[in-house]
Amino acid sequence: MTESAPVVTGAAVRCVPAVPSWVSLMAGDLESATDFYGRLLGWTFSRGPDRWGPYVRALAGGVAVAGLSGATDLQLPVAWTAYFGTEDADMVSERVRARGGTVAIGPLGFDAGRLAIAADRAGAPFGIWEGDRERGAVLHTLPGAPVWIELRTPDAFDSALFYGGVFGWDDRPAGEFDVRFEHERVVLRTAGRSVAALVTSTDPEARPSWNVYFSVPDADATVELADRLGADVLGEVRDSPYGRVADLRDPQGGRFSVLGPR
Incomplete structure (x- = not known):
């Protein structure tokens, strides 16, 4: 199994402990994926290290905000993975195991720090990233970047x-994180912003997973463009307490959402 690592050079995002700090896509066809997301979200791309297969960094406003890898194993699903920052990937990996989760890969060392791929005790995959905590932009504050992630799982609590x-x-420290229940979600807030939520899914057939929401200036226009680019639109564009949202599936099957102002 191969996953893209948050390896970036130049303008980069910061590893913020305990907060979603990076996302990666495992795509079957990397060229098609960069064409789709580049046209949809306005990303440009730069090549990254290809030790484990073809890999590029997606840039929004010149800042690397995501990684995209080409799958070397056709059995792997096309999917986005969200990474949480940490001060110590080894310690967090041990906590995952102690609480009934699993660690599938790592922690492994990379140019940008240390990385692990894990799953929670309900089976939802997520990443762990130990990287530079002092420099770089905060991911969820950048236009065109992942602005929100949401776990859909059988038991959010x-x-x-x-x-x-x-x-x-x-x-x-007091006030650094605020975990509250609002709008039928368990919501994580930090630095005055909501950055993640956990929702109890009512679909018994749905696989527990973290869903990535990308910031867009106009959700309706983005959905129209996604449809023209061959994506599946999963339901209506709708208002939410956090903005106007829509769920999509890219042409290779990777699910994601977009979030724009109301």
């Missing part, structure tokens, strides 16, 4: 206890 324990949400 149990999952919140898992992630809270793994990343120490309650053990950090």
Whole structure:
């Protein structure tokens, strides 16, 4: 199994402990994926290290905000993976195992730090990234970047206890993190912004997963463009407490969402 690592040069995003700090896509056809997302989100691309297969960095406003890899194993699903920052990938990996989760890869060393791929005890995959905590932009503040991630899982409260324990949400300085229940979600807030949520899914057939939301200036226009580019539009564009949202599936089957102002 191969995953893209958050390896960036030049303008980069910051590894923020306990907060979603990077996303990666495992695509079957990397060239098609960069064409689709470049046209949809206005990204440009630069080549990254290809030790584990073809890999590029997606740039929004000149800042690397995501990684895209070409699958070397056709059995791998096309999917986005969200990475949480940490000060210590080894310690967090041990916490994952101690709380009933699994660690499939790593922690491994990369130019940008240390990386692991894990799954929570409900089976939802996520990444762990130990990187530069001092320099770089904060991911969810950048236009065209991932602005929000949402876990859809059978028991949001149990999952919140898992992630809270793994990343120490309650053990950090007062006011650094705020975990609250609002709008039928368990919501993680930091630095005055909502950055992630956990939702109890009512679909017994749905696989637990983190869904990535990309910031766009106009969700309706983005959905129209996605449809023209061959994506599947999964339901209506709708208003939410956090903005105007839509769920999409890219032409290779990778699910994601877009979030724009109301």
